[in-house]
Amino acid sequence: MRSQPDLPKTEGPAIYRVRVLGTLDRKWARDVSGMDIKEEVGPKGDRRTILVGHLPDQAALLGVLNALYEMHLPVLSVDCEECE
Amino acid sequence: MSPNSLPVPLISTKLHRPPVAPDVVYRNQLCERLEEGRHLPLTLVSAPAGWGKTTLVGQWMDALEDPGAWVSLDETDNDPRVFLSYFIAAVRTAFPDACRETFALLKQGELPPLEVLGATLINELDSIQGHLVLALDDYHRIREPSIHQILTSLLVHPPNSLHLAIMSRRDPPIPVASLRGRNMMTEVRARDLHFSRAESITFLARAAGKSLDEHAVDILHSGTEGWPVALRLAALALRDREDVEGFIRGFGGGTAQIRQYLVEEILSQQPPPVAACLCETSILGRFCAPLVEAVCTPSTAGGEARVGGVDFIRLLRDTSLPCVALDDHGEWYRHHHLFQDLLRRRLEDTRETAEIVQLHRRATSWLEENGLLEEALEHALKAGDGAEAGRLVGRHGVELKNREQWHRLANLLGRLPAHILEADVQLLLLRAWFLDNRLRRSEAWDLLDRAENLLERSIPEPKDAARYRGEIHALRSCQRLEEARGAQAVEHAESALASLPHECSSDRGYAVITLALGQQVSGRVDQGYQVIHDGMGQERELAGTYRTRLLSALSWIQWLEADLQPVKIAGQQYLVQGRTMGLPQSANAGLAFLGAAHYQLNELAEAEKVLAPLVSDPVLNATSQVFLQGGFALASTLQATGRSERASEIADRMEQGLLRIGNPTLLHHTKAFRADLALSQGRVAEALRWAEGYDPTPFRLIYRFYAPEITLGKVLIAEGSEESRLRAEDYLARLEAFLSRTHNRLFTIPVLALRALILSRQGDEPGALELLGRAVALAQPGGAIRVFADLDPEIGKLLNRLPLDEEGLRFAGRVMAAFRGKETPAVAGIHGQSEVGPLTDREFEILQLLARRLSNKEIAKQIYVTPGTVKRHTENIYKKLGVHGRHDAVAKAVGLGILQESRLAL
Numbered sequence: 010m011r012s013q014p015d016l017p018k019t020e021g022p023a024i025y026r027v028r029v030l031g032t033l034d035r036k037w038a039r040d041v042s043g044m045d046i047k048e049e050v051g052p053k054g055d056r057r058t059i060l061v062g063h064l065p066d067q068a069a070l071l072g073v074l075n076a077l078y079e080m081h082l083p084v085l086s087v088d089c090e091e092c093e
Numbered sequence: 094m095s096p097n098s099l100p101v102p103l104i105s106t107k108l109h110r111p112p113v114a115p116d117v118v119y120r121n122q123l124c125e126r127l128e129e130g131r132h133l134p135l136t137l138v139s140a141p142a143g144w145g146k147t148t149l150v151g152q153w154m155d156a157l158e159d160p161g162a163w164v165s166l167d168e169t170d171n172d173p174r175v176f177l178s179y180f181i182a183a184v185r186t187a188f189p190d191a192c193r194e195t196f197a198l199l200k201q202g203e204l205p206p207l208e209v210l211g212a213t214l215i216n217e218l219d220s221i222q223g224h225l226v227l228a229l230d231d232y233h234r235i236r237e238p239s240i241h242q243i244l245t246s247l248l249v250h251p252p253n254s255l256h257l258a259i260m261s262r263r264d265p266p267i268p269v270a271s272l273r274g275r276n277m278m279t280e281v282r283a284r285d286l287h288f289s290r291a292e293s294i295t296f297l298a299r300a301a302g303k304s305l306d307e308h309a310v311d312i313l314h315s316g317t318e319g320w321p322v323a324l325r326l327a328a329l330a331l332r333d334r335e336d337v338e339g340f341i342r343g344f345g346g347g348t349a350q351i352r353q354y355l356v357e358e359i360l361s362q363q364p365p366p367v368a369a370c371l372c373e374t375s376i377l378g379r380f381c382a383p384l385v386e387a388v389c390t391p392s393t394a395g396g397e398a399r400v401g402g403v404d405f406i407r408l409l410r411d412t413s414l415p416c417v418a419l420d421d422h423g424e425w426y427r428h429h430h431l432f433q434d435l436l437r438r439r440l441e442d443t444r445e446t447a448e449i450v451q452l453h454r455r456a457t458s459w460l461e462e463n464g465l466l467e468e469a470l471e472h473a474l475k476a477g478d479g480a481e482a483g484r485l486v487g488r489h490g491v492e493l494k495n496r497e498q499w500h501r502l503a504n505l506l507g508r509l510p511a512h513i514l515e516a517d518v519q520l521l522l523l524r525a526w527f528l529d530n531r532l533r534r535s536e537a538w539d540l541l542d543r544a545e546n547l548l549e550r551s552i553p554e555p556k557d558a559a560r561y562r563g564e565i566h567a568l569r570s571c572q573r574l575e576e577a578r579g580a581q582a583v584e585h586a587e588s589a590l591a592s593l594p595h596e597c598s599s600d601r602g603y604a605v606i607t608l609a610l611g612q613q614v615s616g617r618v619d620q621g622y623q624v625i626h627d628g629m630g631q632e633r634e635l636a637g638t639y640r641t642r643l644l645s646a647l648s649w650i651q652w653l654e655a656d657l658q659p660v661k662i663a664g665q666q667y668l669v670q671g672r673t674m675g676l677p678q679s680a681n682a683g684l685a686f687l688g689a690a691h692y693q694l695n696e697l698a699e700a701e702k703v704l705a706p707l708v709s710d711p712v713l714n715a716t717s718q719v720f721l722q723g724g725f726a727l728a729s730t731l732q733a734t735g736r737s738e739r740a741s742e743i744a745d746r747m748e749q750g751l752l753r754i755g756n757p758t759l760l761h762h763t764k765a766f767r768a769d770l771a772l773s774q775g776r777v778a779e780a781l782r783w784a785e786g787y788d789p790t791p792f793r794l795i796y797r798f799y800a801p802e803i804t805l806g807k808v809l810i811a812e813g814s815e816e817s818r819l820r821a822e823d824y825l826a827r828l829e830a831f832l833s834r835t836h837n838r839l840f841t842i843p844v845l846a847l848r849a850l851i852l853s854r855q856g857d858e859p860g861a862l863e864l865l866g867r868a869v870a871l872a873q874p875g876g877a878i879r880v881f882a883d884l885d886p887e888i889g890k891l892l893n894r895l896p897l898d899e900e901g902l903r904f905a906g907r908v909m910a911a912f913r914g915k916e917t918p919a920v921a922g923i924h925g926q927s928e929v930g931p932l933t934d935r936e937f938e939i940l941q942l943l944a945r946r947l948s949n950k951e952i953a954k955q956i957y958v959t960p961g962t963v964k965r966h967t968e969n970i971y972k973k974l975g976v977h978g979r980h981d982a983v984a985k986a987v988g989l990g991i992l993q994e995s996r997l998a999l
Contacts, residue, residue: 019141020283043270066282068139072264079236079266 019067024090027060027073029082042073057085101178101501102467106379106419108183110163110228113151116299118292120149123281127153127258130279131226134251135272136258137265140283143322143431146260147417149281150228154258159224160187165419166229167378169467171237172504173207174199177214180227184218187225192217200677202499202531205750207239211246218252225255231430232261241266248272287319296321300328309341316344316351322431325415326355332412333362356435359414366400367408372443373452374405375436376475378468379419379427382406387459388452450476461485470505479513487519494526494599495637497676503527518548519557522564526600529568530678533756534575541568556594563592567600570607574614577794577835582611602642609646613653614794616836621650641670641679648686653796655839655875660690681707685722689798692726692733695878695911700730725766725799733879735914737774744770765801768808773883777811784808792831795840802828803840806847807884822851842868842880846888853891862895869895873904882911889913893975899984902976906988932973932991939966944983944992 027044030051038046044062051057064070070087077084127136127150138146154161162183170176178199181192195214198205235241245267247257259265272278288296293314298304305313317323334340343354360368370389374380377388382402391399400408406426409416415429428436440449453476460469466489473482486505493502506514506524514520521544528537545565553561570585586608593601605628612621628643644667651659667683670676684707691700707723724747731740744767751760768783789802806828809821825848832841845868853861865888872880881888889912892905932940935956942952949967953960967979974989976982986992 020287040268040271041266043273065280066140066284068141068262068283069264069269071262072139072266072269075233075263076266079238 018089022063022065024061024063025070025073026086026088026090027077028085028087029058029060029077030055030085031082032056032058033077033080033082041076042069044073058082101175101504103178103182104465104468106425107165107167107179108163108186109165109419109421110154110161111147111151111165111230111417111419113148113155116296117145117148117152118288118296118299119152120145120286120292123149123285124153124156126281127279131157131159131256133277133279134248134255134257135278136256136281137269137278138258138260138281138286139262139264140281140286141262142434143320143429144283144286145321146281146286147230148321149286150230150258150260154226154228157226159226159256161226161228162186163228163230166231166234168234169471171235171240173210173237173239173243174204174500175504176235176237176240177210177243180214183227184221184225188221188223191221202678203750207242208246211243214243215247215250215252218247218255221252221254223254226258227255228258228260230260232259232265233263235265248277251277286321288314288321288324289319290314293319293324296324297328297331300325301331303331303337305331305337309337312341312344322415322429323351323355326352326359326432329412329414330355330358330362334358352431352435353438356432356439360439364400367405370400370405371414372436372440375428375433375440376449376452376472377427377456378471379425381425383463384456384459388455390448390452450478454478454481457481457485461488466505470508474508479510483509483513483517483520487517487523490519490523491597491599494523495597497599497638497678499527499530499678515543516547518544518551518553518561521547522561522568525568526564529571531756532758534572534758537568538572541565541572559592560594560597563589563594563597563604564600566592567604567607570604570611574607574610575794577614577792577831579611579614579616579835582607583615586611598637598639599642602639602645605639606642606646606649609650610653610796613650614835614837618650618654618836621646625650637674638676638679641667641674641676641683644670645679645682645686648683649796652686652689653837653839655842655872655877655880657690657694657875657877660686661694664690681723685726685798688730689722689726692730693877693879695882695907697730697734700726701734704730722798728766728770729799729879729883732770732773733882733911733914737770740770741767741774762797762799762801765804766799769799769801769804772804772807772811777808780804780808781812789828792828794835795832795837800840803843803847806844810847810850810885818851818854822848825851838871838875839877839880842872842877843884845871846881846884849891850885850888853887858894861891865891865895866897869897869901869905873901876904878908878911881908886912899980902981902985903988906985908988910989932970936966936970936973937991939963940970940982940986940992943967943970943979944986 025044032048033046035046038044038060042060042062043064044060047059047061049057049059060073064073074084074087130136136150138150140146154163164170164179164183166176166179170179177195181196181199184191192214195210195217198210198213204210244257244265247255248267269278273280290310294310297310297313313324313327317327331337331340340358344351360371363371366389370385373389374385377384380388382405384402385405386399386402389399389405406423408414409426410418415432416426417429419425419427427433453472456472457469457476457478460466460472466485470482470485473485486509489505490502493499493505502523506520506527509520514524521540525537525540525544528534528540544561548558548561548565566585566589570582570589573585574582586604589604590601590608593604595601605624609621609624612618612624625643625647628639628646644663648660648663648667651657651663664683664686668680668687669683671678671680671683684703688700688704688707691697691703704723704727707727724743728740728743728747731737731743744763748760748763748767751763764783765787768780768787771777771779771783784805787801787805789805792802795802806821806825809817809824825844829841829844829848832844845864849861849864849868852858852864868881869892872878881892889909892909895901895905897905938956939952942955947955949960949963953963956963967982971977971982974982974985976985983992
């Protein structure tokens with residue numbers, strides 16, 4: 010029996026990496042999500058963006074994913090470091 | 094506040110702060126944190142459902158000294174106009190007079206650019222003396238980027254008076270990270286909202302109404318992971334349960350199972366009708382006793398009588414099932430969102446889809462009957478009943494038009510699935526009316542054609558068919574009118590009035606306008622007046638927009654007849670009626686007519702005063718008709734009073750605003766107007782470039798304040814080459830023929846004057862004077878001055894040489910004064926005038942004596958000279974004034990402003 014539950018992974022801070030198809034504004038990334046962005050080129054020559062950063066919890070992660078969705082940037086992958 | 098004074102109808106329960114349940118745990122530390130951050134721009138509470146976000150902020154605001162305001166957001170707030178209406182209404186619960194300008198902007202047909210809206214809001218919030226905490230609950234429902242933008246600008250330039258508290262299930266797309274980095278916000282996250290073990294113990298003891306042993310508490314606490322809503326549900330389930338052990342044993346599994354388990358527990362403890370009702374009311378965004386009764390199934394399968402609405406609500410409160418009071422007097426409630434989700438899931442699991450659709454239908458019915466259209470529509474759409482949704486909007490179309498609630502109509506139509514709209518004659522027509530109102534006429538005529546085709550193919554009820562045909566005739570009538578086909582316009586308008594029932598005030602009024610104008614255009618202006626007078630005599634129709642449209646019709650006809658004083662009177666009445674009846678579009682249209690008439694009469698100071706609010710700094714009112722009239726009239730006024738830069742500024746902003754809206758007709762007009770301004774400001778090349786791209790043929794009806802067709806004539810003449818002159822002659826002759834055919838008095842005046850100018854330059858003075866004389870004859874009765882004064886100043890000189898009677902000379906004098914930038918009424922006598930050649934002091938003295946009707950001999954005696962000297966002087970005076978006698982001399986001098994009327998002897 011747990012005496013003090015470990016924080017479920019949805020509520021703890023972690024480093025997340027989100028890859029999307031397309032490019033986005035650096036300032037946005039900083040101001041809204043607090044994540045760094047890097048651009049890369051995919052196998053077919055398409056431009057992709059990787060957002061990496063420390064987020065306080067998954068409500069924040071969902072906020073970022075939702076914002077990307079509203080900007081019509083398809084999400085290719087979402088990884089959580091330290092979540093394993 | 095009358096409903097019509099609001100941009101959108103407001104549901105007051107959304108502004109009500111949900112009261113904090115009495116048994117909640119007071120979250121001391123968190124409230125202290127919020128309090129510390131009160132003077133920062135933002136508090137963000139971001140956590141999934143059921144963490145107690147609303148409760149926390151509610152607790153904090155209860156204890157605040159500063160006033161607090163609240164908005165509970167939902168899907169329908171995804172429209173900037175709606176969102177800001179609630180925002181401002183909330184601010185006004187604390188500061189009733191705040192944000193007037195922003196509020197006024199929200200009532201305009203087209204919203205100004207976002208930046209302008211945001212800037213105005215921020216300025217007005219800044220000017221509030223005092224502090225306010227404004228809470229926005231459920232912000233995750235907002236998807237609309239323009240709203241995120243407005244909030245972002247509010248946070249980037251935070252007004253001193255405002256603290257925003259945003260509650261959301263996920264981080265909103267505003268610069269959260271940036272604010273976090275600069276320590277400009279207080280953040281509360283899920284892990285902060287966890288109940289600690291101590292808090293769980295306290296809460297469970299209170300809410301379950303019994304004390305539990307440590308073991309039980311531990312299981313509940315860890316099972317729910319300190320999730321407040323789950324603890325509340327557990328406490329509820331435990332309250333009436335004797336067998337605590339048994340209950341605890343069921344607490345295995347993960348959180349998902351726990352939730353469903355809890356809901357089932359709770360439901361099983363209620364009498365079946367109540368349990369059923371709980372699930373059924375989960376479809377409602379909010380409910381009151383009568384709505385509950387309307388929606389909930391009359392009796393359960395077991396044959397037990399259903400629970401009454403009032404009883405249900407009392408039960409909710411007494412058992413402290415998670416529900417939220419939405420007002421102070423116990424009328425409206427809603428379920429706690431999470432609880433609602435769980436109930437809804439249960440509903441979907443245990444009932445047939447058809448039954449659920451029935452529930453939605455009953456909700457739609459009751460909501461519609463009680464005037465809550467937008468919510469009724471929500472339910473019709475959720476029931477998947479597109480057709481019924483369409484019929485619902487159709488049923489209220491007439492009412493919305495009659496109240497001039499055009500954007501509300503557009504909103505409702507916009508929520509309907511496209512295929513529903515396309516297949517319904519009434520809905521197509523409603524959209525056509527909306528487009529017509531926004532002056533997007535080519536789109537409107539398209540829809541009109543489609544509606545007519547559809548009507549042929551379908552078989553509606555006979556009285557509906559009559560009404561639809563009437564509406565189609567009314568819109569066609571306008572279409573023909575714009576094509577300058579007066580007779581056909583009249584026919585269609587008469588058919589419209591014959592078919593439209595009396596309650597269709599808006600449509601009938603519209604048909605009266607096109608009928609009256611159609612008559613005027615066909616040369617039967619008296620019949621036009623008759624139609625209007627008949628309309629005014631009909632008592633029962635004098636409600637709302639019908640009456641104001643009669644005044645509109647009157648203003649239009651009188652404008653085209655160049656009868657300007659009556660336009661002022663009609664315009665003034667239009668304005669007053671519009672204000673009295675809460676019809677802002679009518680009020681503004683009246684204002685525009687009034688301003689236009691003042692302008693045309695050269696009463697420039699008055700014009701500016703009247704028109705300035707229509708096109709006020711820093712905002713632009715872009716409501717189609719009013720815009721065209723008012724905006725151009727104001728810019729013209731500024732140009733005429735020597736403020737060219739400001740005039741150009743206004744024209745610039747009009748163009749930018751129109752580019753955003755994308756209305757080609759209005760844009761086209763505005764570009765022409767800018768060319769006209771360029772010409773007045775001496776930039777002939779610019780005007781020429783516009784002229785090259787402009788083709789006014791085939792001529793369409795010319796009836797507004799400003800006519801690009803006239804500008805073309807001006808530009809061709811100004812170009813100066815022989816070739817242009819020939820083109821101008823030809824063009825103006827054709828234009829004059831068209832204006833004559835359409836009996837357009839007002840715009841014929843400048844065309845005749847321009848033609849006279851051409852002849853004059855070719856040396857044909859008699860010919861020129863003949864044409865100019867005709868122009869004056871048309872202008873003089875109504876007092877139209879700027880039709881001349883906006884043309885080449887040479888026309889003023891020509892005017893000086895025109896032989897006229899006394900009245901005529903007075904009029905001519907006023908026109909010439911206008912050319913020199915003088916306003917009417919006449920400015921005090923300065924007796925040096927360039928065209929006329931300055932009068933000497935002696936001449937002026939004698940002129941004054943002439944004005945007092947003294948004979949030459951009497952004058953001679955008065956000033957101690959011989960009568961012969963007087964005679965010599967008077968002849969000089971006559972020559973300089975271009976007249977042949979003393980009466981004429983006095984008249985002209987008065988018109989020119991050399992003499993003041995009041996100095997005349999009786």
